[in-house]
Amino acid sequence: MTGRIWPLAGGSAVALILLILSFGSLGAVAWRAEGWGGLGPADWAAVRFTLTQAMVSAVLSVALAVPVARALARRCFPGRGLLITLLGAPFILPTLVAVMGLLAVFGRNGVISAILGWFGLPPLQIYGFVGVVLAHVFFNLPLATRLLLQGWLAIPSEHFRLAAALGFSRRDVFRHLEAPMLREMMPGALLVIFLLCLTSFAVALTLGGGPRATTVELAIYQAFRFDFDLSKAALLALVQFGLCALAAALALGVALPPGFGAGLDRPVIRHDMGRAPGLALWDGVMIGLAAAFLLLPLGMIVLRGLPLVAGLPAPVWMAAGRSVAVALASVLLCIGFALALGLAIERAGGVVSRGLEVVGMVSLAASPLVIGTGLFILTFPLVDPARLALPVTALVNAAMALPFALRAILPALRQAEASQGRLADHLGLTGWTRLRLVILPRLRRPLGFAAGLAGALSMGDLGVIVLFAEREGATLPLQLYRLMGAYRSDDAAGAAVLLLGLSLLIFWAFDRGGRAHAAT
Amino acid sequence: MRYPVLISAALLAPAMATADTPTLTVYTYDSFVSDWGPGPAVREAFEAICDCRLEMVGTGDGAALLARLQLEGARSPADVVLGLDTNLTARAAESGLFAPHGIAAEFDLPVAWEDDLFLPFDWGYFAFVHDRERLPEPPGSFAELIDSDLSIAIQDPRSSTPGLGLLMWIKAAHGDDAPAIWEGLAPRVLTVTRGWSESYGLFTSGEVDMVLSYTTSPAYHLIAEGDASKAAAEFSEGHYMQVEVAGILESSDQQDLAREFLEFMLSDAFQEIIPTTNWMYPAVLPEDGLPDGFDTLMVPERALLFSADEAAAQRDAALAEWLAALSR
CATH class of the missing domain: 3.40.190.10 (Periplasmic binding protein-like II)
Structure with a gap:
């Protein structure tokens, strides 16, 4: 069947690129290593800490996201769209900036400690395990909320209408409509966030209060630059892959396929929400709390930096232009990858499908440092690495954003095929026509979200570029880091606001584009 | 698409410059080459006297710099490495990548300096x-x-x-x-x-x-x-x-120019730039001394x-x- 071959070929090509990025780079590092040793007790301590904090962070983020996403899904109020965009901001912030914002609120010298001080109470003490989890929830609650919100909005509005007509109670609605959706969405969201927290390192170190908070990624860093022990770096990266593979197997094993059947793509109007003022209050409180938790630190960053944006030196503005170009390239790549892989997963079925889905997540498990080093080893004999700095940044960020893009579009893709596929088959729609008429219109919203995410993530990325030492010019996050390194904390604060603003703008533009015809 | 344009511009630029002038490639840490570091002024001052192009490539910090050199080995395009400190020089010397500098100089350091491979350029x-x-x-x-x-x-x-x-x-x-x-x-x-x-x-x-x-x-x-x-x-x-040093790579095909750069590095033209861009003490005190405030x-x-x-x-x-x- 030709209808199956093209999606599979495209998906396999993308899968190959992803495998080269993660395992190829790891292999290159291992190949350059001399002699092999084992892991010491300190490395295993790092593994234990990494697992624990990632698990707690993921569970908390997703658990807290459920009431917030539900509240956002069933409430309509002015500024809701803007709020949803803003709530996404922490996820796309560079860690360096986000940590400063968090500390401005929760730190010893932060807002909350100041308020406690008025009542003669000691300042807040967040450094340690609590701090790490707090920061990870701050970063990932927005992502979890968005992923679950996609799930809620993907329940056809006819179902809610039918539920209302049948006089379903809230518990019935939950049991028949919401619980199956959560069962489908939550494992994926948990997995994505678990993996994100697994490879985190600067956040864990700064807020973890010291070497107790050593993650596997930091151990890799140590092996690479402190000991120049490439074999150990590769071994640790392999351990990281192992943990991720295990988590992926668990999460995908419990996820349910979607079963909502057909709808007419009407915007969701909730007929079951009219007569419950207590519920409205509860939803309001949930939204308010989430907004305060996520927006206060951002507000502190903006408050400090906004007046300084206008005075930023020219190199910062040039870097901003460069970063936008990288982000746009990254968006194109990421959307292409996600569509190719998504169609292949949807078409292949069975083991191949599961396999491709895991490959789509694999870049999350990769250590940015190992990817960077491996690509460096692979490309150095062929071409001056400095010339590759910006293209590599775009490619790696597209791969890093792909798991989110995939998570966002897969449910919608499956549902489009499940609900409209049979009709399309009858009409003999295949290939591009089928994609254009049947699939893409139903993917607008998740595609827009994915594009926004890819763009914003690559705006803020600093990870891979460092080894490649680009010569032609720095990106905005690198300039921000350089400003801080040159004592210029005022300019750095201004650059942080510029970065935040541009990331949000890119995210908003794509996300908005994807929602243009929806009533939400 | 901006990429092809960016890449071709990057490919063309060195080609035009290398028509007859030699290029000296210096690896250093990132903050040295930043717009707010010593890099831009150092390049201008050296290019004014050397009849060459000075290309400075910044990589992370000192330790990342050494790791990159070790990855590149003898094929490294670098001629000079600037920005290792004394915690790294033993590993750097052991790598066998560096050549003796052969330069005798007097330093204004609180300790005596004696090293065949590395010359200090600043300290703190x-x-x-x-x-x-x-x-x-x-x-x-x-x-x-x-x-x-x-x-x-x-x-x-x-x-x-x-x-x-x-x-x-x-x-x-x-x-x-x-x-x-x-x-x-x-x-x-x-x-x-x-x-x-x-x-x-x-x-x-x-x-x-x-x-x-x-x-x-x-x-x-x-x-x-x-x-x-x-x-x-x-x-x-x-x-x-912390004493920050520079050395010449054995694999460099620009040994003379590299030595010229290290001599320049110890001259007033370079040392005057250091205090108010790198915020460290110069290894050789310039004639005018330290800036006001130090x-x-x-x-x-x-x-x-x-x-x-x-x-x-x-x-x-x-x-x-x-x-x-x-x-x-």
Whole structure:
């Protein structure tokens, strides 16, 4: 069947690129290593800490996201769209900036400690395990909320209408409509966030209060630059892959396929929400709390930096232009990858499908440092690495954003095929026509979200570029880091606001584009 | 598409310049080449006298720089490496990648300098920096810091050169008592960051009372911001030094030009740039001396520095002690 071959070929090509990025780079590092040793007790301590904090962070983020996403899904109020965009901001912030914002609120010298001080109470003490989890929830609650919100909005509005007509109670609605959706969405969201927290390192170190908070990624860093022990770096990266593979197997094993059947793509109007003022209050409180938790630190960053944006030196503005170009390239790549892989997963079925889905997540498990080093080893004999700095940044960020893009579009893709596929088959729609008429219109919203995410993530990325030492010019996050390194904390604060603003703008533009015809 | 344009521009630029002028490639750490570091002025000054192109490539910090060189090995396009410190030079020498510089020079360093492979270009003392208004009477030793109720931010020695410097400082000052010092310090350490920038950010935002930095840090605030409130606390056991060095790669096909660059590096034209861009002391004092404001800085009575071999020998044990004390 030709209808199956093209999606599979495209998906396999993308899968190959992803495998080269993660395992190829790891292999290159291992190949350059001399002699092999084992892991010491300190490395295993790092593994234990990494697992624990990632698990707690993921569970908390997703658990807290459920009431917030539900509240956002069933409430309509002015500024809701803007709020949803803003709530996404922490996820796309560079860690360096986000940590400063968090500390401005929760730190010893932060807002909350100041308020406690008025009542003669000691300042807040967040450094340690609590701090790490707090920061990870701050970063990932927005992502979890968005992923679950996609799930809620993907329940056809006819179902809610039918539920209302049948006089379903809230518990019935939950049991028949919401619980199956959560069962489908939550494992994926948990997995994505678990993996994100697994490879985190600067956040864990700064807020973890010291070497107790050593993650596997930091151990890799140590092996690479402190000991120049490439074999150990590769071994640790392999351990990281192992943990991720295990988590992926668990999460995908419990996820349910979607079963909502057909709808007419009407915007969701909730007929079951009219007569419950207590519920409205509860939803309001949930939204308010989430907004305060996520927006206060951002507000502190903006408050400090906004007046300084206008005075930023020219190199910062040039870097901003460069970063936008990288982000746009990254968006194109990421959307292409996600569509190719998504169609292949949807078409292949069975083991191949599961396999491709895991490959789509694999870049999350990769250590940015190992990817960077491996690509460096692979490309150095062929071409001056400095010339590759910006293209590599775009490619790696597209791969890093792909798991989110995939998570966002897969449910919608499956549902489009499940609900409209049979009709399309009858009409003999295949290939591009089928994609254009049947699939893409139903993917607008998740595609827009994915594009926004890819763009914003690559705006803020600093990870891979460092080894490649680009010569032609720095990106905005690198300039921000350089400003801080040159004592210029005022300019750095201004650059942080510029970065935040541009990331949000890119995210908003794509996300908005994807929602243009929806009533939400 | 912007990429093809960017890439072809990058490919063309060197081709035009290398028509007849040679290019000297210098690897250094990232903050050296930044728009706010010494890089731009150094390039201009050297290109004015060398009849060549100076290309500076910045990579992470000193340790990342050495790791990159080790990855590239003898095929490295670099002619000169600038920005290693004495904690890295033993490993760098062992790599066999460096050639003797053959330059005799007098240095203005608190310690004698003798090294066939590496020449210093600047130096500084590690110190804990504080705000005079918030902390009028800083501790005068590690013991006093331990007995205080102050909070400090330090850097992780596994990911930061100043972080490793503190390890060496305590080892050099307290020898076998270093583990006890670290155990005492542990409650004072509010947090450990990946790099210097994060720690210093915590300090300027008032999150910690003191931060591990350099005695020259207050000069930035005084000279660039007109803010005299920052100061470095003098510790009675002495202060460990960071000496930053440069060397010529054996694989370079520009040995003469590389040597010319190192000689330029020790001349006034280069050394004058250092104090107010890298915020360190110049290795050879320029004729006009130090810029105004540097005279206000605290100068330690005792300078501490391990030789490159001692530092390499102490490193692993010192890290283990640090991990043991702070992991509790």
